[in-house]
Amino acid sequence: xxxxxxxxxxxxxxxxxxxxxxxxxxxxxxxxxxxxxxxxxxxxxxxxxxxxxxxxxxxxxxxxxxxxxxxxxxxxxxxxxxxxxxxxxxxxxxxxxxxxxxxxxxxxxxxxxxxxxxxxxxxxxxxxxxxxxxxxxxxxxxxxxxxxxxxxxxxxxxxxxxxxxxxxxxxxxxxxxxxxxxxxxxxxxxxxxxxx
Amino acid sequence: xxxxxxxxxxxxxxxxxxxxxxxxxxxxxxxxxxxxxxxxxxxxxxxxxxxxxxxxxxxxxxxxxxxxxxxxxxxxxxxxxxxxxxxxxxxxxxxxxxxxxxxxxxxxxxxxxxxxxxxxxxxxxxxxxxxxxxxxxxxxxxxxxxxxxxxxxxxxxxxxxxxxxxxxxxxxxxxxxxxxxxxxxxxxxxxxxxxxxxxxxxxxxxxxxxxxxxxxxxxxxxxxxxxxxxxxxxxxxxxxxxxxxxxxxxxxxxxxxxxxxxxxxxxxxxxxxxxxxxxxxxxxxxxxxxxxxxxxxxxxxxxxxxxxxxxxxxxxxxxxxxxxxxxxxxxxxxxxxxxxxxxxxxxxxxxxxxxxxxxxxxxxxx
Numbered sequence: 188x189x190x191x192x193x194x195x196x197x198x199x200x201x202x203x204x205x206x207x208x209x210x211x212x213x214x215x216x217x218x219x220x221x222x223x224x225x226x227x228x229x230x231x232x233x234x235x236x237x238x239x240x241x242x243x244x245x246x247x248x249x250x251x252x253x254x255x256x257x258x259x260x261x262x263x264x265x266x267x268x269x270x271x272x273x274x275x276x277x278x279x280x281x282x283x284x285x286x287x288x289x290x291x292x293x294x295x296x297x298x299x300x301x302x303x304x305x306x307x308x309x310x311x312x313x314x315x316x317x318x319x320x321x322x323x324x325x326x327x328x329x330x331x332x333x334x335x336x337x338x339x340x341x342x343x344x345x346x347x348x349x350x351x352x353x354x355x356x357x358x359x360x361x362x363x364x365x366x367x368x369x370x371x372x373x374x375x376x377x378x379x380x381x382x383x
Numbered sequence: 384x385x386x387x388x389x390x391x392x393x394x395x396x397x398x399x400x401x402x403x404x405x406x407x408x409x410x411x412x413x414x415x416x417x418x419x420x421x422x423x424x425x426x427x428x429x430x431x432x433x434x435x436x437x438x439x440x441x442x443x444x445x446x447x448x449x450x451x452x453x454x455x456x457x458x459x460x461x462x463x464x465x466x467x468x469x470x471x472x473x474x475x476x477x478x479x480x481x482x483x484x485x486x487x488x489x490x491x492x493x494x495x496x497x498x499x500x501x502x503x504x505x506x507x508x509x510x511x512x513x514x515x516x517x518x519x520x521x522x523x524x525x526x527x528x529x530x531x532x533x534x535x536x537x538x539x540x541x542x543x544x545x546x547x548x549x550x551x552x553x554x555x556x557x558x559x560x561x562x563x564x565x566x567x568x569x570x571x572x573x574x575x576x577x578x579x580x581x582x583x584x585x586x587x588x589x590x591x592x593x594x595x596x597x598x599x600x601x602x603x604x605x606x607x608x609x610x611x612x613x614x615x616x617x618x619x620x621x622x623x624x625x626x627x628x629x630x631x632x633x634x635x636x637x638x639x640x641x642x643x644x645x646x647x648x649x650x651x652x653x654x655x656x657x658x659x660x661x662x663x664x665x666x667x668x669x670x671x672x673x674x675x676x677x678x679x680x681x682x683x684x685x686x687x688x689x690x691x692x693x694x695x696x697x698x699x700x701x702x703x704x705x706x707x708x709x710x711x712x713x714x715x716x717x718x719x720x721x722x723x724x725x726x727x728x729x730x731x732x733x734x735x736x737x738x739x740x741x742x743x744x745x746x747x748x749x
Contacts, residue, residue, distance in 0.1 A: 205713065229710060235736045235740075238717075238719055239739050239743050241717070242687070242717055242743040242744050242747055243746070244747070245747040245748035246717075247685070248718075249706065249717070250718055259707070260710075263707075263710050264711070
C-alpha cells in the first residue's frame with residue numbers, strides 16, 4: 188500500500204475504533220493504524236506467507252477466503268472495514284459490498300480505475316492494456332471485475348451505497364487538479380469512504 | 384539443550400474444582416533451556432490427555448524423544464537457546480505427579496480409584512503454584528495441542544496478567560457431544576474389563592490391560608485421518624512373520640494392536656478415565672453464564688488459534704468459534720488453518736508453515 192493511501196485511510200479512521208482489513212497482506216496498514224490511532228485491528232488473509240508475516244508483525248489475522256466468509260464477521264461491532272485493492276478480485280462485488288456494510292457501518296474501498304487514459308489508449312492497440320496498478324496478463328490477473336470510476340459510482344448510486352468521502356490519485360499516488368477535474372480519465376486509483 | 388527433570392513436592396493443600404482437597408501434592412516436571420536473569424523468557428507447554436511431562440529431548444539412553452520433540456529444542460520452533468520451557472505431568476496423570484498410581488499422603492497407600500476428579504482449571508491452578516515455586520514472573524507463551532490447547536486457553540482466562548501469548552492448537556472451547564460419546568465408549572471398554580475391579584485393580588496386583596488396549600485402539604483411529612490411514616496402510620496385508628497375533632490380516636490391524644498393547648503397558652486405566660473426564664467437563668464459559676464472549680473479556684494475552692484440515696476429531700469450526708468469541712470480546716487473536724497429514728495428531732509434527740507461523744507468534748512484538 189502506498190504511503191499516500193495509508194495517510195488517507197489513517198485520516199478517516201477514528202481513534203480507538205475496531206477495524207477489519209479484508210485482504211490485509213502483511214498487516215502493515217493495521218500496524219500503522221494501531222500505532223497512530225490506537226485501533227483494535229484484525230486482518231483477513233488467505234495466503235500462508237502473508238499470514239506468517241502478519242503474525243510476525245504482531246497483527247491479529249484471520250485465515251479466510253474473502254469470497255466465502257465475509258458474512259462471518261457481522262455482529263462483531265466493527266466500526267470500520269477496509270478493502271484496499273481487492274473489490275475487483277471478488278466473484279460478486281456488489282453482494283460483497285452489501286455484506287461489508289453489515290460488518291461495519293463504514294467501509295474504505297480502493298479501486299484501480301480502468302477508465303484511466305493510459306489504459307484507454309492501451310486498449311487502442313487491440314490488446315488488453317496493463318499499467319503499474321494492473322500489471323498482470325489477462326490470463327493471470329486476479330482482477331475479474333475491473334471497472335471505471337464512472338461504473339463504480341453509478342453502482343453506488345443505484346444501490347444506495349453512500350459515498351461519504353472520496354479521493355482520486357494519479358499513478359504517483361498524488362492528488363492533482365487534473366485528477367480532481369477529470370477523475371475518470373486521469374486518476375489511476377480512487378479511494379472511497381462508503382456508508383449505508 | 385539443557386534437560387532437567389524433577390519431582391517437586393508441594394506441602395500445601397490444593398482445593399479441586401470438585402470440592403475435594405489434596406492435603407499435599409507432587410508435580411513431575413521437565414524443563415529445557417535456561418531461565419534468564421529477568422525471569423521473563425519462560426514458556427509453558429501443556430500435554431494432551433495421554434501425554435506426560437516428557438515433552439522433548441532424550442535424558443537417558445533408550446528413552447523415546449518427548450511428545451513435542453519436533454517443536455521444542457535448540458534452534459527449533461520453540462527455541463530452547465532463547466526460551467526456558469517448562470512441561471508438567473498433570474494432576475491425575477500416571478507419570479510421576481499425584482494421581483491414581485501415586486501414594487496418598489493420608490493413607491500411605493496407592494490412591495487407585497480414590498483419586499478425586501480433576502479438571503482443566505485444577506491443572507492450571509497447580510501449574511500456577513509451580514510458576515511461583517520456580518520464581519517465574521510470567522509465561523511468554525502457554526502452548527499445547529488438543530487438551531493441552533484447552534489448558535492454554537484456560538490460562539489466558541484464569542490468570543490474564545501472567546500470560547503474554549496463548550497458542551491454542553487443535554483444540555476447542557468445549558468438546559462436542561460426539562467427542563464425549565467417543566470418550567465414554569473408551570471408558571466403558573475399560574470399566575468392563577474383568578480386571579478393572581471397580582478401579583482398585585492395584586489391590587489385587589492386576590491391570591485391566593485388555594480394556595485399556597481396546598480403548599486406545601479406538602482412540603488412535605480418531606487421532607488419524609482417513610487419508611493418512613489410506614496412504615500409510617491402504618489394504619495391505621500384514622507380513623505373516625511379523626503378525627502380532629493370528630487373528631490379524633491387514634497391516635492397519637497389526638499397527639493398532641501394537642500401539643494399543645504398548646499403551647496398555649505404559650498407561651493407567653484410572654488416569655485414562657480421569658483425563659478424559661477432565662476433557663469432557665472443560666468449559667471456561669461456565670463461570671460466565673455460558674457466555675464465551677464475557678469469559679474472554681478479561682484476556683490480556685494474544686491468542687493464536689490453529690486447526691488442521693485433516694482433523695475430524697477437533698475440526699476447524701471449533702477453532703473458528705474460539706476466535707469469533709475472541710474478536711467479539713476485542714481480544715487480539717489470530718486463527719490459522721494448516722494442512723496436516725496426520726489428522727488430529729498433526730499438531731505433534733513439524734511441518735513448515737505450521738512451525739514457522741507458531742515461531743513467528745512466539746517471537747512477535749507484543
